[in-house]
Amino acid sequence: MVVARCHRCGASAEVYLPYARMWFCSRHFTEYVVDRVRSSLKRYGMIKLGDSVLVCVSGGKDSITLLDVLWCLRDEFSLDIKVLHVDLGIGEYSVKCREVIEKVAERYGIRPMILYVKRILGMDVGAIARRVRRSTCSVCGLVKRYLINYVADVLDVSAVATGHTLDDLTMYILKLFITQDLTQLSRLRPYLEGVPEVGLRARIKPLCEISEFETSTYVKLLGLPHVVAKCPYINPESIDLKIKEFLTSLEDRSPGLKLSLLRNYLRKLAPILMRYLGEDKVGINRCRICSQATSGEVCSFCRLISKLGLEPEEVLRRIREEVLSS
Ligand code: AMP
Ligand code: FES
Ligand code: ZN
Ligand code: ZN
Numbered sequence: 001m002v003v004a005r006c007h008r009c010g011a012s013a014e015v016y017l018p019y020a021r022m023w024f025c026s027r028h029f030t031e032y033v034v035d036r037v038r039s040s041l042k043r044y045g046m047i048k049l050g051d052s053v054l055v056c057v058s059g060g061k062d063s064i065t066l067l068d069v070l071w072c073l074r075d076e077f078s079l080d081i082k083v084l085h086v087d088l089g090i091g092e093y094s095v096k097c098r099e100v101i102e103k104v105a106e107r108y109g110i111r112p113m114i115l116y117v118k119r120i121l122g123m124d125v126g127a128i129a130r131r132v133r134r135s136t137c138s139v140c141g142l143v144k145r146y147l148i149n150y151v152a153d154v155l156d157v158s159a160v161a162t163g164h165t166l167d168d169l170t171m172y173i174l175k176l177f178i179t180q181d182l183t184q185l186s187r188l189r190p191y192l193e194g195v196p197e198v199g200l201r202a203r204i205k206p207l208c209e210i211s212e213f214e215t216s217t218y219v220k221l222l223g224l225p226h227v228v229a230k231c232p233y234i235n236p237e238s239i240d241l242k243i244k245e246f247l248t249s250l251e252d253r254s255p256g257l258k259l260s261l262l263r264n265y266l267r268k269l270a271p272i273l274m275r276y277l278g279e280d281k282v283g284i285n286r287c288r289i290c291s292q293a294t295s296g297e298v299c300s301f302c303r304l305i306s307k308l309g310l311e312p313e314e315v316l317r318r319i320r321e322e323v324l325s326s
Pocket of ligand 1: 055056057058062063084085086087088144161162163164
């Protein structure tokens with residue numbers, strides 16, 4: 001029987017990456033992932049030496065990989081890394097996520113900032129969604145985005161990093177193309193500039209060229225704690241998951257398809273969309289109530305608060321308290 005050999009050291013290999021046509025031993029696979037993230041950071045101009053980065057960690061394999069890789073690169077880029085986790089109050093699932101974040105933070109000797117939605121809004125995201133008759137995922141997304149922006153502004157970081165992967169980005173490219181949501185599509189980039197006048201920080205997606213197969217292999221080989229359970233509100237029949245499955249079936253037949261979809265999109269269509277629909281064409285100002293960025297007069301978070309019958313001043317006070325105490 002022929003034993004596969006690591007492309008880098010010749011030792012017996014454990015992982016095969018069809019798109020790269022390379023076998024790796026465990027050590028060289030994890031080094032390869034770090035190398036690829038380093039080149040994405042440079043290729044898309046995501047960070048500068050000495051940047052402070054707010055790493056948003058859910059506890060899943062993707063954001064745990066993100067944190068570990070940025071941690072490996074912190075000296076090279078002189079990064080100041082801060083970690084944020086939003087506890088959504090989703091029963092046992094959220095408890096597991098929090099435990100993972102605490103374990104991982106202990107590993108690196110850092111103190112994560114954990115914000116509890118229940119303490120801020122008086123109820124978990126499921127209860128909020130039922131009250132305002134919206135899907136839990138959309139309420140969860142809105143609350144997370146708001147709190148992440150708020151913390152990034154208060155901590156005055158250079159960039160906010162999320163664990164969106166190649167699978168996420170290619171899924172969104174296809175989905176937004178199908179729905180012809182060209183404004184959102186124009187904002188789909190690994191590096192999104194901040195708008196300092198309204199307190200919006202740059203957004204970066206360092207794992208934009210890393211697949212979910214690679215993140216799950218990375219956490220497994222390094223024995224990094226991560227949450228395996230899925231959020232109970234995920235709809236297995238959602239269009240997002242169907243598009244991901246479709247793209248993965250194409251990738252299985254033509255390895256490298258997702259990477260070329262992303263790169264071709266960024267090289268060809270994205271600059272055209274940016275020219276016609278870029279952020280500078282969409283007025284962003286400060287919310288009349290909370291002063292955070294919004295494209296209208298009142299931001300969607302403040303509108304949600306008012307639908308819940310809560311006092312904005314009281315909610316903003318609780319957010320400030322939570323941020324200062326964590
Ligand atoms: P998702 O939209 O759930 O696929 O998450 C995309 C990215 O958002 C993750 O990789 C994280 O970087 C960030 N994120 C998701 N959920 C949380 C959370 N509860 N707290 C902090 N960051 C999160
Ligand atoms: Fe947001 Fe599941 S994590 S609804
Ligand atoms: Zn090797
Ligand atoms: Zn507001």
